[in-house]
Amino acid sequence: MACADSTIATSDYATLSTSMLKRMAWSDTDLLLLHYSFFNEELEALLDLPVRKILIYHNVTPGHFFRGQGSMSWLGDMCDHSRAQMRRFAGSFEKGVGDSDYNTAELREFGFRDPVTIPVFFNDAFFSSRELDNQLYLDIKAASEVNIVFVGRFVPNKRHDLLIDTLAAYKRLFGRSASLHLGGKIWGDEYFHGLLGRAVQGGVLSDIKIYQNASGLAIKTLFAAADAYISMSEHEGFMVPVLEAFTVGCPVLAYAGTAVGETMGPAGIKFDTLDPSIPAGYLELLRRDKTLRNNIVREQADRATDFYSEATARRWLSFLEGFVDISAGLHS
Structure with a gap:
């Protein structure tokens, strides 16, 4: 490196x-x-x-x-x-x-x-294990009927503003207690404060939880405790948290622009509009239809295996054989 x-x-x-x-x-x-x-x-x-x-x-x-x-x-x-x-x-x-x-x-x-x-390597072994922060899990479940998670640095293309609007829309449309859990680094105080102002306007500031510099275990626990991972991001080159959520068993609802739809493949729920009422409606549908939720989780788990470390390693080994002699290292 x-x-x-x-x-x-x-x-x-x-x-x-x-x-x-x-x-x-x-x-x-x-x-x-x-x-x-x-x-x-x-x-x-x-x-x-x-x-x-x-x-x-x-x-x-x-x-x-x-x-x-x-x-x-x-x-x-x-x-x-x-x-x-x-x-x-x-x-x-x-x-x-x-x-x-x-x-x-x-x-x-x-x-x-x-x-x-x-594809990138991601820590599939860790995210498929059963290890969780049990206290954090229980705290999240006890605080709200419905929990939404998103992981990504606080920058404009990630569209945290629309996630805040999605939370407000869900509470307005369905009248349930709900929380939005946001994990990521704050890159600009002015932009971040603007997001907080939007939350105040939407009446949901107290329902938003911020996790800066969260450990891998905390992020994994957020996925496990959430009713859905929702992404409204307008620009992604891959989006590893989608695979992490898939592996943990958290339903993913995502705007399918740039590389997000490609990473999700046939799994999860994709939409082609940035209207916050769309993921809000899907979120409630998953809450009511357990069979649909279970089917989505199963399809996501199948999709995640396409990116497991062994599969990516094989693709790298095949690629590198065209540049260096790696046979000695493989058989040593």
């Missing part, structure tokens, strides 16, 4: 800085895999290394989502710089890998030749 020199002091022991990579004795038979998800000017220095290079693309949100968001406008500029950097990188990499067909299509647009798709 590599990172900028400025962050090496806070990184783990397996992390190399870009300057360390530059000083290594590379040969033209070596292979460098570079994961990319945001602008880093130091990466430009790696392009001249005498080594075969593969870029693994995890998507960069288009900058327009951050325009008009006050103090977050700088993030839009950096996202646009990132996407421009990808275009400059295209000719320097032997191959590009997208972790979804959506991302692979973007690589093609950036100028990468014949990119391929290999």
Whole structure:
């Protein structure tokens, strides 16, 4: 793993800085895999290394989502710089890998030749285990009749505003106590405070629970305790929390734009409108129809197996056989 020199002091022991990579004795038979998800000017220095290079693309949100968001406008500029950097990188990499067909299509647009798709790894063993934070689970179940969960950083493309509206719509339409559990990092105080203001206007501020820097066990427990994972996100390159929810057994209701529908496949409930009353209605339907809920959970579990670590590892091994001799390592 590599990172900028400025962050090496806070990184783990397996992390190399870009300057360390530059000083290594590379040969033209070596292979460098570079994961990319945001602008880093130091990466430009790696392009001249005498080594075969593969870029693994995890998507960069288009900058327009951050325009008009006050103090977050700088993030839009950096996202646009990132996407421009990808275009400059295209000719320097032997191959590009997208972790979804959506991302692979973007690589093609950036100028990468014949990119391929290999999904991300996610911790399927952990999310399929029975370990939970039992006290958190009981607290969630005792506080509300209905619980909604979403996991993702607080940025405009995730559309937390529409999740707040969905909560308000559900309470208004069906008159039940309900809570919205939001796990993720706050990226901009001004934007976050605007979301709180929206919750005040909708009369649901006290029904929203925020989990910053939550542990994996806490996130898993939120999935297990929730009646549904609801996503109104307008831009995703893959959306790993969908698979995590699938694996835990939490029904997923999601706006199917960008890569979300691709990740969900035939499982869960997808919709093509950002009208909050739609997921609110589906949420109540799942509450009333246990057979439907059980069928959805079963279909989601089947879909999640397509992305289990063993399957993804096999795809990587097959791909890498075209670049390096891995047979010795497999049989040692």
